[in-house]
Amino acid sequence: MRLFYPWQRREVHPVRTGGAVIVTLFLGLETSCDETAAAVFDDTPAVRSSVIASQTDLHARFGGVVPEVAARAHLQRLLPVVDEALRRAGVRLADIGCVAVHHKPGLIGALLVGVSAAKMLALALGVPLIGVNHVVGHVYACRLAAGRDIFPCVGLVVSGGHTSLFHCRDPLHLDLLGATLDDAAGEAFDKVAALLGLGFPGGPAVEREAAVGDDHAVKLPRSFLHDERLDFSFSGLKTAVLYALGGQDNARPSPPPPGKRRADLAASFQRAVVDVLVAKCRQALRRTGLTRLAVGGGVAANQTFRRALEEMTRAEGAELFIPPLSLCTDNAAMAALAVEKWRRKEWAPLDLDAEATFAG
Ligand code: KG4
Ligand code: ZN
Numbered sequence: 001m002r003l004f005y006p007w008q009r010r011e012v013h014p015v016r017t018g019g020a021v022i023v024t025l026f027l028g029l030e031t032s033c034d035e036t037a038a039a040v041f042d043d044t045p046a047v048r049s050s051v052i053a054s055q056t057d058l059h060a061r062f063g064g065v066v067p068e069v070a071a072r073a074h075l076q077r078l079l080p081v082v083d084e085a086l087r088r089a090g091v092r093l094a095d096i097g098c099v100a101v102h103h104k105p106g107l108i109g110a111l112l113v114g115v116s117a118a119k120m121l122a123l124a125l126g127v128p129l130i131g132v133n134h135v136v137g138h139v140y141a142c143r144l145a146a147g148r149d150i151f152p153c154v155g156l157v158v159s160g161g162h163t164s165l166f167h168c169r170d171p172l173h174l175d176l177l178g179a180t181l182d183d184a185a186g187e188a189f190d191k192v193a194a195l196l197g198l199g200f201p202g203g204p205a206v207e208r209e210a211a212v213g214d215d216h217a218v219k220l221p222r223s224f225l226h227d228e229r230l231d232f233s234f235s236g237l238k239t240a241v242l243y244a245l246g247g248q249d250n251a252r253p254s255p256p257p258p259g260k261r262r263a264d265l266a267a268s269f270q271r272a273v274v275d276v277l278v279a280k281c282r283q284a285l286r287r288t289g290l291t292r293l294a295v296g297g298g299v300a301a302n303q304t305f306r307r308a309l310e311e312m313t314r315a316e317g318a319e320l321f322i323p324p325l326s327l328c329t330d331n332a333a334m335a336a337l338a339v340e341k342w343r344r345k346e347w348a349p350l351d352l353d354a355e356a357t358f359a360g
Contacts, residue, residue: 024097024342025089027082027121028335031114032106032134033160034058034065036077039332040089040096043339047144049088050326050333053077060200064190065160071109078117085332097127100338102134103348104355105161111354119350130338131348135162135358137334138296140171142321144336150294150321154284158277158305159297159330160186162358163232165284168294171340177284178230185273185299188234192241192269196262197255206266207302213260213267218244220272222279230280230287234273241269270304278308285318294321301328 023042030037039050055073059065086093101118103111115131122129139155155166155174163180183191186203193202198209220240223233244265246253256262281293293313299305300322313320327333341347 025095026098026100027096028100028332029114029118030102030330030332031074031110032102033330034070035330036074036081037332038082038085040085041336045336045339047333049085050331051081051085052331053081063194063200067107067109071113074110074113098342100130100132100335102335103131103352104133105358108354108356115354128347130341131352132335132337137337139168139294140337141296141323141327141334142294145323145327146321150292153292153294154290156281156295157297158185158299165230167288180232182233182235188238191238195241209263209266210270213263215267215271217264218268220268222272222276225279230284237272274305274308278312282312285316292319298329301325
């Protein structure tokens with residue numbers, strides 16, 4: 001059966017804003033994990049509005065994201081979030097000239113909500129649909145925040161699902177330099193937070209606890225630190241925290257009480273993660289000869305990590321691009337990567353699929 005693509009008949013859908021300036025407005029959707037988000041941006045690209053409805057409250061009592069709960073919450077919240085994004089941007093749905101959606105990677109049921117809504121909106125409005133890889137979007141968040149070209153650059157995406165280093169030739173062409181062989185950095189933060197009884201989400205909780213601890217107090221491993229490879233491994237670090245808590249024979253030690261020991265463990269763990277991430281970025285800069293580093297994803301919100309990156313890039317004579325906190329964790333503004341595809345007319349068919357993995 002031949003699918004009907006209404007935008008094949010209509011080339012552009014510009015709106016006039018502020019007198020003579022004609023721009024195309026985009027609506028971006030994000031539902032890859034536990035944030036329901038929508039954003040309005042233009043083809044500059046400049047962000048007009050970005051609305052994020054976090055589901056933290058729904059998942060906290062389970063100690064982690066429950067995929068079914070996430071998908072159902074996206075279903076309830078997505079359209080109100082879209083309405084709010086349009087309202088804050090001061091535009092109507094009819095002004096939207098392109099719909100962009102993060103269609104991979106992520107939780108499949110969660111992604112499907114955004115993908116289905118995006119298809120429906122594109123079809124109803126008769127405008128192009130564009131599929132965006134949200135991990136590549138995490139690097140593009142740095143471009144958005146910078147307000148200028150940042151490519152070519154080394155890109156590091158550190159989130160709950162990914163820890164990957166790229167040679168980013170341009171916004172859409174990324175060569176993988178290395179990735180985690182087991183847990184992602186954010187996942188390690190979440191698991192160690194659970195071990196320490198700090199709750200969910202783990203990253204910010206560990207960061208708060210670490211602020212009052214001594215980061216040299218507990219000796220913890222740093223995998224591949226002196227290795228040529230640009231890969232990562234964090235599961236040994238997590239196990240080392242477990243052993244530090246209860247010894248090797250205690251499979252499920254109870255979380256430590258609030259106090260110096262707990263804070264020292266949090267600080268030492270955070271320092272170990274930061275040391276490895278920063279060292280691999282330095283290695284990637286030296287190996288590629290690139291002088292720009294872009295860092296995105298939820299873990300890039302960590303202040304100790306940001307400071308260490310600033311120090312390292314200064315010493316290396318490299319430029320650091322790291323977005324403000326609201327553009328580090330999942331959001332729909334980074335779907336502005338769609339502008340790059342739109343310029344190349346890389347539009348998605350109406351049978352665009354949600355995909356759980358990065359590749360494909
Ligand atoms: O990019 P993101 O919002 O979602 C994914 O695509 O996974 O990243 C979420 C991850 C979680 O594992 C969370 O614990 C971590 O980012 N995170 C942090 C901080 N804020 C969020 N990790 C360390 N320090 C933080 N301040
Ligand atoms: Zn993400």
